[in-house]
Amino acid sequence: MKKIFSIVLALGLVLGLTIVAAPVAADVSVPQVSLSEDAAGLKAQYTIEFTVTEALSAGVHDIVVDFPDDTGVPGSFADDDITVQGSGVDGDDVSVSGD
Numbered sequence: 810m811k812k813i814f815s816i817v818l819a820l821g822l823v824l825g826l827t828i829v830a831a832p833v834a835a836d837v838s839v840p841q842v843s844l845s846e847d848a849a850g851l852k853a854q855y856t857i858e859f860t861v862t863e864a865l866s867a868g869v870h871d872i873v874v875d876f877p878d879d880t881g882v883p884g885s886f887a888d889d890d891i892t893v894q895g896s897g898v899d900g901d902d903v904s905v906s907g908d
Contacts, residue, residue: 836861841858
């Protein structure tokens with residue numbers, strides 16, 4: 810019985826740390842998305858506008874954008890390809906994952 814309690818306690822501590830360490834997502838408004846081109850096969854510029862409930866800090870918070878599966882996204886970006894509130898984002902601060 811003592812061994813089972815130890816395992817349950819250890820599992821509880823690990824789960825507790827996982828729950829405490831989980832990232833917190835800010836609430837955002839429904840994004841408004843517009844494209845410079847909407848025909849298939851053409852390069853397009855996305856404009857995505859939304860409002861967050863709390864201030865975001867560089868180096869602390871991330872903005873994650875999920876594109877539809879059939880949308881091609883470059884594997885990397887140059888400086889200022891992406892802007893946040895009119896300020897260019899360093900290309901090294903952008904990561905692309907997925908297919």
